[in-house]
């Protein structure tokens with residue numbers, strides 16, 4: 359099995375210390391669990407929701423995706439909530455399952471075209487929709503890219519595609535965060551090079 363290369367970068371809104379965005383990456387057996395979440399608003403209220411989300415994911419990541427969302431929804435009830443995308447990859451088959459709630463953008467960038475994975479409307483901790491899981495067959499060389507709305511898709515599309523596909527994902531994530539993120543929002547990007 360080839361090694362998946364990961365890159366991830368996150369930072370708070372300019373001028374803030376606390377980050378309302380967060381991510382969680384865990385690998386076990388031949389599974390890779392990737393989550394990006396964004397606490398509503400910014401500053402300490404967003405950071406609180408994000409922190410609870412992270413704690414909950416650490417306890418639940420081996421469960422099925424609807425259960426994970428449901429437990430997070432329960433734990434986040436007293437917060438402003440988060441939006442979140444979760445990608446679970448079976449590395450032996452390169453089989454991806456994706457579920458997302460709210461405004462986290464997730465796409466697979468292949469050699470010629472990109473495919474957006476669908477997130478459902480809602481907020482985890484406020485109005486959780488019924489979780490639908492979207493399967494996707496990854497190919498070697500694909501990039502799975504997940505980001506919060508602190509990085510607009512329009513802005514990200516200006517990042518050179520060849521550079522994104524060929525450079526180390528950590529370097530790409532750092533460059534995107536430094537050059538393509540909004541100053542007025544927390545921002546996170548996670549890239550998995552399959």
Ligand SMILES: [Mn+2]
Nearest residue numbers: 396507508543
């Ligand atoms: Mn945001």
